[in-house]
Amino acid sequence: MYDLAKELYPICRSITGNGVRETLAVVNKHIPLDISEVPTGTKVFDWVVPKEWNIKDAYIKDKSGNKIVDFKENNLHVVGYSQAVNDRLSLQELTPHLHTLPGKPDWVPYRTSYYDESWGFCLSHKQYLSLADDTYDVVIDSELSEGSLTLSEYVIPGETDREVLFSTHICHPSLANDNLSGIALLTYLAKELSVISTRYTYRFLFVPGTIGSISWLSLNENKAKNIDHGLVISCVGDEGGPTYKRSRRGNAPIDVAMEHVLRNSHLNGELEDFSPYGYDERQYCSPGFNLPVGLFERSKYGEYSEYHTSADDLSLISPQNLGESFQLVRSAIDILENNRKYLNLNGKCEPQLGRRGLYSAIGGDNEKANKQLAMLWILNQSDGNNSLLDIAVKANLSFSLVHETAVLLEEKGLIEEIEE
Numbered sequence: 001m002y003d004l005a006k007e008l009y010p011i012c013r014s015i016t017g018n019g020v021r022e023t024l025a026v027v028n029k030h031i032p033l034d035i036s037e038v039p040t041g042t043k044v045f046d047w048v049v050p051k052e053w054n055i056k057d058a059y060i061k062d063k064s065g066n067k068i069v070d071f072k073e074n075n076l077h078v079v080g081y082s083q084a085v086n087d088r089l090s091l092q093e094l095t096p097h098l099h100t101l102p103g104k105p106d107w108v109p110y111r112t113s114y115y116d117e118s119w120g121f122c123l124s125h126k127q128y129l130s131l132a133d134d135t136y137d138v139v140i141d142s143e144l145s146e147g148s149l150t151l152s153e154y155v156i157p158g159e160t161d162r163e164v165l166f167s168t169h170i171c172h173p174s175l176a177n178d179n180l181s182g183i184a185l186l187t188y189l190a191k192e193l194s195v196i197s198t199r200y201t202y203r204f205l206f207v208p209g210t211i212g213s214i215s216w217l218s219l220n221e222n223k224a225k226n227i228d229h230g231l232v233i234s235c236v237g238d239e240g241g242p243t244y245k246r247s248r249r250g251n252a253p254i255d256v257a258m259e260h261v262l263r264n265s266h267l268n269g270e271l272e273d274f275s276p277y278g279y280d281e282r283q284y285c286s287p288g289f290n291l292p293v294g295l296f297e298r299s300k301y302g303e304y305s306e307y308h309t310s311a312d313d314l315s316l317i318s319p320q321n322l323g324e325s326f327q328l329v330r331s332a333i334d335i336l337e338n339n340r341k342y343l344n345l346n347g348k349c350e351p352q353l354g355r356r357g358l359y360s361a362i363g364g365d366n367e368k369a370n371k372q373l374a375m376l377w378i379l380n381q382s383d384g385n386n387s388l389l390d391i392a393v394k395a396n397l398s399f400s401l402v403h404e405t406a407v408l409l410e411e412k413g414l415i416e417e418i419e420e
């Protein structure tokens with residue numbers, strides 16, 4: 001995952017353009033993406049697909065001809081969606097187009113201007129303060145034209161057409177945690193799920209933030225009905241969190257599953273209620289869809305100091321953090337895949353477990369006490385209303401133990417799965 005993030009890091013991405021296509025071509029080497037183009041001007045709900053933006057070069061040269069700010073050195077130096085410029089300007093004329101972070105004087109900010117035609121450069125505040133009161137040659141060799149917005153998805157069919165959705169944005173340039181970590185995690189998750197058999201169908205969306213998910217939902221409204229669970233994944237490579245933000249529904253199975261996973265992890269996870277601010281969960285959880293889609297991240301978007309700055313580079317993310325994040329999501333998938341409801345076939349008083357060899361079956365096991373408890377909980381709660389996840393939460397036992405114990409009780413003919 002880290003190597004993939006590293007490979008994608010230098011590419012200049014935006015919400016449209018060749019940087020997105022180049023990124024998807026790299027992901028496509030790992031998983032077979034279905035890529036589609038939505039033309040500029042297409043109406044998607046209340047929005048319109050914007051013009052396509054591409055950039056070849058951009059720089060500011062001082063009077064002696066030295067490139068003092070160079071897009072080719074760091075693509076964050078240009079405000080995303082800047083229109084073309086070729087001009088000589090005084091420092092006074094140039095200054096309104098310069099963006100810096102006075103509080104973090106060594107870092108370059110990340111700025112965009114998608115829906116309002118303008119141009120600008122981003123640089124460190126330290127460099128800005130060093131600029132002489134002189135004239136500067138300013139060049140942005142960019143193009144805003146009728147083109148298209150690129151969407152991509154990968155669907156892994158399961159036993160049923162009920163779906164689990166995973167979505168990440170693909171529109172940030174050289175920024176590692178937000179958002180290359182999300183692209184890398186989803187790519188490897190898809191790779192893993194593509195070689196095992198699953199109950200659910202898995203849909204992976206790699207789309208530009210906001211306009212991408214809006215476009216997908218607008219063009220695939222009928223498919224959204226199949227989504228039973230979903231996660232937006234972003235900022236999963238740093239050492240903060242982990243954090244789970246619940247779906248708008250608040251108590252969907254994915255919310256309960258993620259809460260269970262975080263509570264049972266050695267990492268000190270944090271849970272938050274839904275709020276209509278953040279990533280593409282805002283669109284999936286808009287009232288007209290209200291899909292059970294939560295947000296999984298490590299540090300929270302907008303709250304870690306490197307967020308949307310040049311300091312969100314490859315040193316902020318690590319293979320270990322990516323691996324931990326992957327395992328947490330993988331555990332939630334195990335829960336969704338194995339969460340069933342059972343019916344206790346001996347509902348009147350407890351069945352005699354000893355006679356069925358169930359005490360001996362678990363003898364010598366280190367988790368003997370917990371397994372016995374799990375057995376009693378499953379038998380007591382399997383009245384047709386409670387799922388294994390409900391039982392694990394009530395009993396404060398791990399889902400995997402409850403699931404494993406249910407399989408044993410089913411083999412012994414004490415419980416029967418309820419087909420839903």
Ligand code: ZN
Pocket residue numbers: 172178308
């Ligand atoms: Zn962002």
